[in-house]
Amino acid sequence: ILDEGSFEADIDSYIDSEEYDSAYGENIVPYYRGYKTQTGKKMVGFTHMFQLLRGASSSDFKGSLSGKSPALNKYVIQETPLAVVPPSGGSDGWSFQDTPLGARSRHGVGASSSGKVYRVEVTAYRSKVVNRVSKFRRSNQVFLVPFDQLSKEYQRIHQQGGVIASITPVS
Structure with a gap:
């Protein structure tokens, strides 16, 4: 069709086809119809x-938190599956935002020579002055601490009024 006609003729051939007419008719804006898994496909x-496609009437630009930055670049390269969450609506806000650093690895935490890193969960931060309200937004905090810094972190937490709920090895 492109060889004999023009670009417009090619587009018209799709719009005027029987498949298009049976799927959308004359008064429906086309939408993605392939929300199916297939045998043999990942x-x-x-x-x-x-x-990329958040449902009917979604915009790939205005509805995206990534804006103009690539939405899937690192995930496609690493073949990493993503959580499928429903689009937000009403006053729910955005239901899923990827963290800027990602959650797959421990950023900024190096293992000591023994190779051990510990997860320290702290609860009940209390102020040691008259005001007994916690200065932290969350009641529980989690720290990843290498073994050689564990004693120093333990002392710091207790000096700030924290109570250690658990210490568990991570690696």
Whole structure:
């Protein structure tokens, strides 16, 4: 069609086809119809599709938190599946935002020579002065601490009025 006609003729051939007419008719804006998994296909592609297509009447630019930055670049390269969450509506706010650093690795925490890193969960931060209200927003805090710094972190937490709920090895 492109060889014989023009670009407009090619577009018209799609719009005037029987398949298009039976799927959308004359008064419906086209939308993605392939929300199905297929035998032999990886689920990674299926989950990536939901990051780009958020449902009927969604905008790939205005509705995206990533704005003009690539939405799936690092996930496609690493073949990492993503959570499929429903689009937000009303006063729910955005239901899923990826963390800026990602949550797959421990950023900024190096293991000591023994190779051990510990997860220290702290609860009940209390002020030691007259005001007994915690200066922290959350009641529980979690720290990843290398073994050689564990004693120093333990002392710091207690000096600030924290109560250690648990210390567990991570690696």
